[in-house]
Amino acid sequence: MTDFFAMHGYGAYIWTAYGVFFVVLLADALAPLRQRRRTLAELRGRLQREAARDTLSKSALPRSGS
Amino acid sequence: MKPGTTRAACVALLRRDLTLIWRRRGDALNPLLFSIIVVALFPFALGPEQATLARIAAGTIFVALLLASLLSLDMLFRSDLEDGSLEQLVLSPHPLSLLLACKIAIHWLTTTLPLIVIAPLLAQMLYLPDTVLPVLLIALALATPLLSLIGSVCVALTVGMRRSGMLLTLLVLPLIVPALIFGAGACNAAQAGLPFTAPLLWLGAWLVLALVLAPLAAAAALKISLT
Amino acid sequence: MNPLLLWFHKLGSPPYFYRLAGRFLPWLYAIALITGAIGLYGGLVVAPADYQQHDSFRIIYVHVPCAWMSLFVYAFMAANGFVALVWRIKLSEVLAMASAPIGAAFTFITLVTGSVWGKPTWGTWWTWDARLTSELVLLFLYFGVIGLYSAIEDTRQAARAAAFLALVGVVNLPIVHYSVNWWNTLHQAQTVSLMGQSKMDASMLWPLLTLAFATHVYFFASLLTRSRVALLGLESGKEWVRALVNARTGGRQ
Numbered sequence: 001m002t003d004f005f006a007m008h009g010y011g012a013y014i015w016t017a018y019g020v021f022f023v024v025l026l027a028d029a030l031a032p033l034r035q036r037r038r039t040l041a042e043l044r045g046r047l048q049r050e051a052a053r054d055t056l057s058k059s060a061l062p063r064s065g066s
Numbered sequence: 067m068k069p070g071t072t073r074a075a076c077v078a079l080l081r082r083d084l085t086l087i088w089r090r091r092g093d094a095l096n097p098l099l100f101s102i103i104v105v106a107l108f109p110f111a112l113g114p115e116q117a118t119l120a121r122i123a124a125g126t127i128f129v130a131l132l133l134a135s136l137l138s139l140d141m142l143f144r145s146d147l148e149d150g151s152l153e154q155l156v157l158s159p160h161p162l163s164l165l166l167a168c169k170i171a172i173h174w175l176t177t178t179l180p181l182i183v184i185a186p187l188l189a190q191m192l193y194l195p196d197t198v199l200p201v202l203l204i205a206l207a208l209a210t211p212l213l214s215l216i217g218s219v220c221v222a223l224t225v226g227m228r229r230s231g232m233l234l235t236l237l238v239l240p241l242i243v244p245a246l247i248f249g250a251g252a253c254n255a256a257q258a259g260l261p262f263t264a265p266l267l268w269l270g271a272w273l274v275l276a277l278v279l280a281p282l283a284a285a286a287a288l289k290i291s292l293t
Numbered sequence: 294m295n296p297l298l299l300w301f302h303k304l305g306s307p308p309y310f311y312r313l314a315g316r317f318l319p320w321l322y323a324i325a326l327i328t329g330a331i332g333l334y335g336g337l338v339v340a341p342a343d344y345q346q347h348d349s350f351r352i353i354y355v356h357v358p359c360a361w362m363s364l365f366v367y368a369f370m371a372a373n374g375f376v377a378l379v380w381r382i383k384l385s386e387v388l389a390m391a392s393a394p395i396g397a398a399f400t401f402i403t404l405v406t407g408s409v410w411g412k413p414t415w416g417t418w419w420t421w422d423a424r425l426t427s428e429l430v431l432l433f434l435y436f437g438v439i440g441l442y443s444a445i446e447d448t449r450q451a452a453r454a455a456a457f458l459a460l461v462g463v464v465n466l467p468i469v470h471y472s473v474n475w476w477n478t479l480h481q482a483q484t485v486s487l488m489g490q491s492k493m494d495a496s497m498l499w500p501l502l503t504l505a506f507a508t509h510v511y512f513f514a515s516l517l518t519r520s521r522v523a524l525l526g527l528e529s530g531k532e533w534v535r536a537l538v539n540a541r542t543g544g545r546q
Contacts, residue, residue, distance in 0.1 A: 004338070010349040013413050017406040018333075021355040028398045028515055036522040043529055043538045219461055223441060223454045233440050237458060240433035241465050244472035251476055265475070272468060283461060290378075290453045291445075 072160045076168050079155075083172040086145070097177055098184055101134040105188045116193045123192035124202055124253030128209070128246060130188070131181045135210055138177040139217040140234060142169065143225050143288075152225070156292055162285040166218065170281065174214040182206045201256040201266075205249040208269040212245045213238070215273075215280035222287035245269065305384050307524045308533040314517040321514035329507035335500030349413040350497075356406040358505040359399045360424075362512060363431060366396030370438070371463045374456025384520075386452035387527065389459065390442055391519035395512055397435035403428050423477040427470050434462045448527060 069075075087094065108126050112118055146152040146169075155165050185206055189199050220237040224230040248265040255262040303309050336354035373389035376382055407425050408418050419425070438455045445451035528534050 010347060010351075010413055013349055013409050014337075014351050017352040017355055017409045020405045020409070021359070021402050024398050024402050025511065028395055029518075031394070032515070032519045032522050036518075036525070039522055039525050039529075040538065040541065043525070043534065044542055046529070047535065047538055047542075220458070223458055224444070227444055230444075233437075233444055236433065236440055237437045240430045240437065240469070241461065243430055244465075244468045247472040247476045268472070268475075279464070283457075287454070287457055290450065290457055293450065 069159045072164065075158065075160045076164060079165055079168050080172060083169060084176075087172070087176050094176060094180065097134040097138050098180055100137065101130045101181055101188065102184070104130040104133065105191055108192065120193040120195060120257075123189060123194035124198060124257065125250045126192060127185060127188045127194070127202065128206070128250040128253070131178075131185065131206060131210065132213060132242065132246060134181055135178045135213055136217065136235060136238060138173075139214070139221055139238070140231055142173050142218060142221045147225055152288075153292065156288060162288065163281040166222075166284045166288070167281040170214055170218045170284070173218075174211055178210045178214060182210065195257060198253055198256045201262055202253050204266060205252045205269065208266065208273050209245040209249040212269070212273050212276055213242055215276040216241050218284045219280055219287050222284045223291055225288065225291050244272065248272075305382050307384065307528050307531075310384055311521055311524055311533075311537075314521055318514060318517055318521075321510055321517065325507050325511035325514055328503055328510065332500045332503035332507055335503060340497045340500055341494075349410065352406055352410040354500055354504050356403060356410060357501060358508045359402040359406065360428065361505055362508050363396060363400040363403050363428065365509070366392050366399060366512060367431065367435070367459070367462070367466075370396060370456075371459045374459045377456050378453060378460070383449070383527070384524075386449060386456065387520045387523045388516065389456050390452050391516050391523055392512075393435055393438045393442065393455070393459075395515050395519070397432065397439060399508070399512075400428055400432045400435055404432060421477065423470075423474045426473045426477070427466075430469050430473070431466070434459075434466075438462075 070078075105126060108122070109119060112122070143152055146155070156162060158165070182203065185203060186199060189202060194202065217234075217238050220234055220241070221230075223237070224234055227233070248269045252262040252265040252269070255265065304313070332354065336351055340351070342348045342350070370389045370392045373385045373392070377385035377389055404425065407428070411420055411422075411425075412418055438459050441458055442451045442455040445454055525534055525537075
């Protein structure tokens with residue numbers, strides 16, 4: 001097992017290269033998920049604001065009419 | 067009102083641009099000063115030995131002149147955008163690519179040609195061998211119009227932005243790498259006593275290609291960024 | 294209309310694409326992970342050490358697939374950019390812009406792994422080797438596309454401008470590659486080629502091809518994820534996005 005990780009002395013180079021490969025691709029895979037959460041939160045907030053405004057204007061209308 | 071001929075439009079545009087530049091002729095000195103200062107910094111950094119400086123002279127002059135004309139590229143459409151005449155150009159019935167080609171030609175003649183004129187002075191400052199000087203001038207005469215043409219496409223893409231300086235550099239530099247390689251490469255080959263016609267011919271071929279394609283591309287890019 | 298063309302038109306509609314991509318995504322990620330794991334096992338364990346470069350050649354299994362991907366993604370981005378500019382299809386704009394960061398990531402990996410590989414092979418971290426230099430220029434092109442896209446405020450206009458830049462880059466890339474090759478032969482003798490001109494043995498080749506396949510699948514998975522998010526933002530005023538957000542909020546309460 002240690003032989004495998006040592007790679008006959010080239011271990012440091014090989015594992016650095018593979019590490020960069022995985023870390024960069026993992027960051028690439030996670031970035032859209034974070035973006036997605038942010039977009040959805042923003043959209044949800046906007047919808048809630050719109051809903052609140054709708055109920056407000058509905059309840060306000062009869063009073064201003066009377 | 068009937069629009070005039072395309073030739074008349076081009077002549078009017080050329081005359082207008084030349085007048086505008088003549089009124090602000092002090093600005094034309096800035097790129098010259100910039101390139102002289104950049105070249106003057108190299109002996110301070112590397113030491114005054116003639117051999118060292120002569121070795122890097124051609125490349126340094128090339129890079130300094132490319133950067134200097136890159137800095138002035140930003141101004142290609144700036145004032146036209148601010149006073150609204152750029153939109154008039156886009157709306158005019160004449161082919162936009164031809165009008166842009168006129169503007170690019172004026173820009174090259176007024177900002178980059180003076181840089182080529184002072185190139186012999188820069189060459190003296192860095193002890194460039196006299197035999198290499200003609201090659202350097204030919205290479206610059208072929209490479210700087212390329213920069214103006216390719217740069218104009220990128221300027222057209224960034225035209226609406228307030229601070230486009232850094233971004234423009236990022237867009238233009240990778241595209242201009244071959245011009246630098248062939249231009250400075252021809253000088254280095256001449257300095258080493260090797261044949262130098264091949265890179266110059268490549269530069270020329272690329273310049274012809276850019277002369278045809280770049281105004282069309284700049285027109286298309288300008289339409290994208292002004293809609 | 295012929296059914297294939299009809300399906301193509303349907304695919305261009307954002308809600309349909311969003312749903313279809315959502316259905317494919319888990320499969321794509323699963324395939325990419327499984328083939329990637331098989332390829333890595335083959336490359337790190339099964340493949341014999343190279344007689345010249347010993348174990349350091351194993352970096353090939355991440356370096357070369359990423360190098361292939363950096364070019365493939367650029368071609369994909371430019372093709373989508375072309376479609377976006379000529380036919381003004383919104384989905385193509387989204388796909389082109391979503392592929393730019395993935396391509397930049399692959400190019401970055403290519404450069405870093407090439408540099409790490411260069412240390413034991415050439416003795417230096419960086420060599421102005423023709424292929425590495427071309428990759429560096431390619432990375433700058435990707436950065437230019439991303440930078441232009443994020444600098445313009447109107448998303449659709451930004452996508453069209455950046456797509457145009459990508460197309461200009463396509464015209465330029467062969468010239469860059471040719472000039473870099475010429476410059477490289479002028480300045481230094483031929484360096485040791487990373488790939489080697491000799492044929493690879495089958496036991497060394499199959500992990501490479503498996504990993505190339507895995508990275509392609511991964512690219513499409515990441516591309517679809519990014520496009521889905523971009524579509525949500527782009528179509529935020531539309532009814533289908535509204536319904537989707539409402540359904541998600543309802544499910545959570």
